[in-house]
Amino acid sequence: MSSWKTLRRLLSYTGDAKAQYASGIAGLGLINLGLNAFFAAALALFADSLMKKDRILLTRSVLLFIAVGVLATIAILFAGRALVVGADRTERHVRSAAFAAANAMPVSDLERLNPGDVLSRINNDVAEVGKMYRQTMQLFSNLAVGGVGSVIVVLAIDWRTGLLIVAVSSLMLLLTLPILGPLRRHATGVQEKKAELLGDIGQMARGNSVIRSYGLSEWISGKFLGHSLAQRREALRLGSYEAARAATDNMSDIVFIALIAYGAYRATLDHSFLPRLAALTQMTNEVTMLFTQLSGLLGDLQVKLAAGTRVLQLIDAPSEPDFVGMPGVPAQTPVDPSLHVGDLAFGYASNAEDTVRGISFSVHKGQTVAFVGPSGGGKSTLFKLLLGLYAPTRGMIAIEGSSIYNERLVDWRRHFAYVPQNAFVFSDTVYANIVGGMPDPGLQEVERAARAANAHDFIMQLPDGYQTVLEESGRNLSGGEKQRIAIARAILQNAPVLLLDEATSALDAENEQQVQEALERLMKGRTTLVIAHRLSTIQNADTIYYLEDGCLVEQGTHQDLMAQPQSRYRSLVEAGLRTQTV
């Protein structure tokens, strides 16, 4: 997308604030121009009155000064308000749109893009875009309206002097241009070197015990010294270019001197030029500003537009469809099994190999099936497919005869209660956490679910009971408590099929027992699919499926599979079931 298009699209987010924002931007530019032009006029009048020793003329010029000042003060109040408020309202639109896009993005895309990156677009890049609305655009309007206007005014006052000012200013700009490239390059260089140094410092701090016990202090200090000297070299280079830039910033003085020198020459020949010279001294700053600040502004705009592009990319990302795409498999499936999976396959577009390769199985109502196998074997991908988080590349999933392709995803997901491996809680009230996405069932129901999940007692001990707001990632709860909240959520959902991803990390004995009890209540009478890590869970399953490389390689009961001396399941059990967690 070209910069211009990006800018136009970003500006289109003004929406209902369009008139307000536009009037703010244009207003501030015009005020800037008007203030300077009228001040210049007043100054000319003033000088003229002094030359002519005309008191009435002087009074007029003084009144003009006062009028311009008062008007500018008032006008800026309104234009400034329009700009800032318009910018805030616009930023809000962008924030909503960016979040909505991320919130609707298919999970597979989200994982591919890396959630951290998406989050940084929602937070940091949008904030940059907000600054663009508030500051960059204002400066832009000041330069475009105020600066260009000033050039016109200067030329109108006296075209020869005007040209001189413009010419000397452009010359100054030309002098600045060769500095800008190296300036940016060395600034980046310094940042990179700084990052290296900080990396070293971080290692010294975090790796201090290794450094101590292996006598590595000289080794790592030596590395650091190299990086430190490189950083100094780069910073000193940057320093000289910065000094040069600071000097060129003072170039407006040079333009000023040129004006005075030429003006003095003109004024001594033609006395009536003096008032115009006075007006021109007032206007030069605006003109030089156009030249000295333009490059900086364009650089800043580039940065903001880069952030804007990242935000727009996010906004344009496709959303999760209402229906999972139909890979052309008939929906004819037997009604009897509670859950039927036929020849199900899935692969990431980027990877050549599928992560799930043609899995078929059926689960009858009320049965429990366990999935075991090495990590990366396809267990969690299978769960994501069942939940419609990933779209299958082929195959069928059906619940009681109804196919995943024929239901809206929102409805499809109501068939499942999902308890993830690491219980996820939201920084909201305990109540809201248990209710999740359901219509509010009332406190009584929520409490019943919490009791069944062994969660009621500890919830009542929280400062505000069910209305206690959980901290970010549930920091004020223990691991076992979070799990019990997740279980309460699943109990409340009362969905026909339970998807349980068992936790690998051990809890203390008390918590462990409470969680197990709650899980048993949850599983009772429900069709359950479990990614199992505990031997007892697996043993109690009606069928065990061993998944490896995306295929079901073994299936049967615990006894069946243990009876086969060569079975992978057996060697897994004998190794203590730990391999799958590594």
Add this chain to the structure above:
Amino acid sequence: MWLFVAAALCAITVSVTTVAFADILGRALSSIMRGTPFETTWLIVRLGILTGIVAVSAVFARKLLSSQFSERLQARLRQRIAVRLTHATAAAMHSRHSGEIVSRMSSDMVLMEQFLKNDALQLVVQTLTAVLAATYMLTHNWFLTLVSIAGTPVLLFVASALTKPLGPLSTASQAALGQASVTAQEAMAGAEVVRALNMTGVLSQRLERSLDQWLTHSIATGRQVAKLYSAGTALSLTPFVVVFSVGGYMALTGRLEFGLLIAFVQLINYLSFPVQEMPRLLGQMKTEAAAAERVLDLLNLPVERLGGDLGTVDTDCLIELANVTFTYPGTQNAQLQDVSLQVRRGQKVAFVGGSGSGKSTVLRLIAGDYEPDTGDVIVGGMSTRSWSLNALRRTMSIVDQDTFLFDDSIISNVQAGRLDAHPQEIQEALDTAESGFVQDLPNGIDMPVGEAGGRISGGQRQRIALARAFVRNAPILILDEATSALDNNLERKVYANMLDGYPDKTILAVAHRLTTIRDSDVIVVFDAGRVVEHGTHEELLAAAGQYATLWNLQQSQESSHE
């Protein structure tokens, strides 16, 4: 230091030329107005050109010199800190968070740089310019000077009154924005759960609520900011208007020249600096000074003692703890109480016990990281208090609980065990640590492991750390939960390789999984900072004490169902 003095001299030059320039401008205009011949005016203008050139050069030189000064100082400082940091005591590092040290070296250092490079000299320039401008104006026309700045305090008062509500307002809008970003974070991190529970709508509502709040506070802030803009405009225009109106009538009656008015207008902005900018600049410099102090404080980091005797490790009783009591600095309760134990050369010893029971602490004492409060830790017949710490640590290879790897390649990380190790030895060490996975990595042994080894898994990190210890080939091997992230099979293999490859080493190992250490020569059981049992696996089982209880518990958890 002379760099700073030179930069300061340039700064003074900048101040002087600023005032001189305004004066010259005024004189030139007055001279034109009086209708003096061009040659006289031209003389003044030439002086102006000269002043301008001096000013631009002074600005350039000042920036250049101050950056030289600041960069050189910073480099020297950070190098000294690095040396300090790498020799710091375990106790000093224990009480500090690594993130905090990094933050001192990054954000605090940046603030300090700001101070050295800009703000200190900025203060000099601005103050001096204000003083010079005031002197110039007062000597030329004290009445006009006073009149022109008379209105400023009132406007400043208005501005500060307008600024006051901004603090709470922006805090409120930041808080709302923080809420929004928490929601966004949860929508991303919990995407799977959010979708599975059909919660996207709930989260959207929550976000919209936060954004509504944010917008309300932001608009309130914006309205206030607009008032400030307006006041700022009035503040900057008033002196102009006053000088021109009052000065105009004075000039008309011949009490004042036109040029001086222009000079006044040029200078008047510099006068308002002490009132307008000084508080902000001083506040900022205060922050910067505090930051600099935090950076300099790192130079006070306690470092380990140097010197000491070179001991041997030939004694039969290689390691001995005699009535050791030890308390971690800054804590109340003793971590070890009256602990005595002996390790003979070549023995394989295991330390067992709950978390916080003191087993890891014993290892730290043996490694010389800490000294006991009372009692003695004796290695090779000599107290660790007398050992040269460097020499003591050359006798041991340690693998810590949290495996730290350097942000470097696998080979460099293993080589860190012994910097002159031969590639052949490195390969052998990796093999002993069952690190066959290295061959499957994109760049094999040259693959960078990422920051803190983040690009490889926990189990892989541990195996690299083990290889680093093996390549060191020191007589004592200390393993603190060194194989906790490996599965049973791998762990067993690593231990077998280790005993095969290095049969003579004295090994001290802490392990939670008891099957790992059941074949040790001695198992020492810790509880609450004391040794409660010791003996072989069989002896301890027969004794039916704590070890036996632990063993039975773990057995039932892992395999009772079989």
